[in-house]
Amino acid sequence: MRRLRLYLFAATASLSLWSAAPSFAQYSGGASRGASDQQAQEDAKKKKRDEEFGAGKAALPALRNAGPCPFAKVLYDAARYVEFKDNVEASAAVQYTGEIQKVASACAYRGAEPIRVQMQVLFEFGRGPRAEGGRKTYRYWVAVTDRNRAVLGKEFFDLPVTFPAGSDRVTLTETLGSVTIPRVAATVSGANFEILIGFEVTPQMAAFNHDGKRFRPNAGQITAQAAAAKP
Numbered sequence: 001m002r003r004l005r006l007y008l009f010a011a012t013a014s015l016s017l018w019s020a021a022p023s024f025a026q027y028s029g030g031a032s033r034g035a036s037d038q039q040a041q042e043d044a045k046k047k048k049r050d051e052e053f054g055a056g057k058a059a060l061p062a063l064r065n066a067g068p069c070p071f072a073k074v075l076y077d078a079a080r081y082v083e084f085k086d087n088v089e090a091s092a093a094v095q096y097t098g099e100i101q102k103v104a105s106a107c108a109y110r111g112a113e114p115i116r117v118q119m120q121v122l123f124e125f126g127r128g129p130r131a132e133g134g135r136k137t138y139r140y141w142v143a144v145t146d147r148n149r150a151v152l153g154k155e156f157f158d159l160p161v162t163f164p165a166g167s168d169r170v171t172l173t174e175t176l177g178s179v180t181i182p183r184v185a186a187t188v189s190g191a192n193f194e195i196l197i198g199f200e201v202t203p204q205m206a207a208f209n210h211d212g213k214r215f216r217p218n219a220g221q222i223t224a225q226a227a228a229a230k231p
Contacts, residue, residue, distance in 0.1 A: 067189025069107035070144075070181065072119055074100045077206045078198025080214070081138060085130040087204060089213070094128025096136045098199060105195065112186040117179040121197060125161045127168040134163045139200040144181060147192050156200065 081098035084090070102122040109115040125138065138161060143154040161170055181193055201209070 066110050066113075066186060068191045069105065070115065070117060070190040070193040070195050072103050072105035072117070072195040072197070074103055075196050075198040077209045078141075078201050080205075080209050081199040081201060082205060082208055082213075089208065091128075093130055094126075095130045095132065096138075097126035097128060098138050099124045100140070100197060100199070103197060107190055109183075109190070112183060114183060115181040115190050115193070117181065117195060119176040119179065119195070119197075121174045121176070123159070123172045123174060125163075125170045125172065127163045131163075131168075134165070136161050136163075141198060141200060142176060142179070143196045144179065145194045145196060147194075149194075152193075 079100050081096070083095040083097070085093045085095055100121060101124055104120045105117055107115055107117045119142075123138075125136070127134070127136070138159045139156055140159060141154055141156045144152045146152055159172070159174065161172065163170055179195060181190075199205075
């Protein structure tokens with residue numbers, strides 16, 4: 001178990017690992033029929049994956065909560081990880097990508113008990129045309145804040161990802177069970193707290209995310225293949 005000041009995080013092993021297509025948008029001037037078909041297949045895979053993610057959500061024991069649960073969400077500027085070769089923002093320069101797609105949480109507390117929160121996080125990872133291997137260790141963090149947005153505790157986690165041979169995309173569900181938030185009195189409800197999650201990103205990555213820029217992880221490879229296919 002990993003301790004975070006007043007907060008206790010017990011990170012478990014990954015629940016599931018699939019080869020799947022992330023929902024990264026790609027910069028392009030137009031789409032071929034093949035690209036449209038590929039997008040349709042990816043949309044279908046994403047729908048199925050989302051259904052499986054919701055169905056596999058672990059539930060806490062049914063308790064009559066003293067109040068609402070803390071709100072768990074992804075910090076927008078740290079929701080995506082896009083690494084470029086030599087810091088060149090181009091599809092052909094993408095090395096590795098990551099995106100936090102969904103966060104599911106449940107809590108339980110009563111009386112003056114601490115708030116116990118279980119979380120599942122759906123990650124999607126990509127290997128771009130400038131990747132330097134089939135393994136990448138990503139780092140993400142989970143933080144607990146109060147209603148005034150003061151950070152009460154923060155913990156970092158390393159998440160090693162292996163891309164299977166011939167695959168440039170991986171989807172991974174990670175379980176955090178549990179996050180325990182002590183309360184000073186029974187009158188303090190979960191609404192007084194937020195749980196935030198995000199990748200550890202550089203200032204350049206944060207600015208890229210803040211501007212709403214997105215890349216498909218294999219964007220450079222698709223562009224190269226399309227160019228090679230032209231007569």
